[in-house]
Amino acid sequence: MAEIILSSGTRFEVQPGASILDAAAKANVFMPYSCKSGRCSTCKCKVLEGETTALQAEIGLSAEERAQGWILSCVRSASADVVLESEDLGGIELPVVKTLPCRISSLEKLAPDVLRVILRMPPTAEFNFLPGQYIDVIGPEGLRRSYSLASADAGSKTLELHIRAVEGGSMSAYWFGQAKVNDLIRLNGPLGTFFLRQTAGLDLVFLATGTGIAPVKAILETIPGLASEQRPKSVTVLWGGRVPTDLYIDIEAMSGDHRYVPVLSRADHGWTGKRGYVQDVLLGLQPDLTNASVYACGSDAMIRSAQDRVASAGLPANRFYSDAFVCSAPNSAN
Structure with missing residues (x-):
């Protein structure tokens, strides 16, 4: 087991084969992330000391960034103690991630290739999120895609999504050709760290x-x-x-x-x-x-x-x- 030390001084341990990002979350340490698949660079951080190992390809990094010591914490583990230059969300407490059933309440074309989807959660569901976060929608045959929430809060038990058609996309085929009001699907979330930080006077x-x-x-x-x-x-x-x-x-x-x-x-x-x-x-x-x-x-x-x-x-x-x-x-x- 290796220890991760962030530039903020925060410390946590990572098990062999576990990603640094997942280990941080397990220790209630919140680091920035988005795709969790190594494809974007939201979770990019720099190795100041120690050695890390790649769990899968870091598509979101350039060769130059790799040479400079940057890694993606969502697809990297540690083979020894590591010091990282990374943002620590500090006192921000992220809402609990849940998997819940929901139904399609409405479907509306906003543009030829953009659909507004309103999802309706069960009346008893407790689902909180920070404006700017996203959810994974789990559709037919287990298809899973991520969509940002266009809603400001879940008080009405509804969630708004803006979905763009992706040519050849299996989930897009569902949304734009098969989805019907009252369809039962599932959501997993909230996810991501795209939300307001300090705002005063900025x-x-x-x-x-x-x-x-x-x-x-x-x-x-x-x-x-x-x-x-x-x-x-x-x-x-x-x-x-x-x-x-x-x-x-x-x-x-x-x-x-x-x-x-x-x-x-x-x-x-x-x-x-x-x-x-x-x-x-x-x-x-x-x-x-x-x-x-x-x-x-x-x-x-x-x-x-x-x-x-x-x-x-x-x-x-x-x-x-x-x-x-x-x-x-x-x-x-x-």
């Missing part, structure tokens, strides 16, 4: 692509209810798509004092808004990021580019939070 920036707007919507709905001493100084939302129909809900009309910047990468001549990619448009606005926190959700390519660019533009270390959508894997969001 400039919050949200970057989203595609259905990455779903958890951002959930988080935005909670900000007006924050206590006055926890209110951010400003809130800016950049949502990117290819064509106008990709921006399928009205973020600007949501309650709350936020600046909304829609961005299209393949707009025709009739589009009068910003063009390109959200991370480029953000820097084109010449923001002062020294007092900011950036939350990014969507494609892994956007998140990687955004993290590098905002760091170069002055965003303080450990103020970038992300949830990457990776497809075609059992745990992937799609």
Whole structure:
């Protein structure tokens, strides 16, 4: 058995063959994660001392990152005591992960390839989550996919999902061709660490692509209810798509004092808004990021580019939070 020591000073043990991330959770130590399959880089941390072993391929790391000592805690174990540079969520207590039955309450097309699904939980179900987290939906024949919650709370016993069609996707075939109101499925969650951290007096920036707007919507709905001493100084939302129909809900009309910047990468001549990619448009606005926190959700390519660019533009270390959508894997969001 090896000991893991985080840069915060937190310590916990890991059994041979167990992932560092799972060992941390078992010890009630919460580290950032998203896909738990080695495909994104949310759980990326750096080995400062000691040796680790790969449990499966770390697709979410570049060769350069590997050479610099970075690992993905979701698919790495330890062969000896290890010191890691990693965020420790500290006093944040994550809600209990549960598996519950639920039924489809409604299905609504928001765009040609986006479906709004409302799930209804049993009246007696106790299910809590932090806005921004995701769930795994377990559908027909055990198909399992991850979807971010677009809901702000579970008080109504309903959960909102925004589901994009994935060409050739087995679960997409169910959602867009077979799913019916009142179908019985199961959910497992809440999962992930994409949720608000410190907000008081900060400039919050949200970057989203595609259905990455779903958890951002959930988080935005909670900000007006924050206590006055926890209110951010400003809130800016950049949502990117290819064509106008990709921006399928009205973020600007949501309650709350936020600046909304829609961005299209393949707009025709009739589009009068910003063009390109959200991370480029953000820097084109010449923001002062020294007092900011950036939350990014969507494609892994956007998140990687955004993290590098905002760091170069002055965003303080450990103020970038992300949830990457990776497809075609059992745990992937799609």
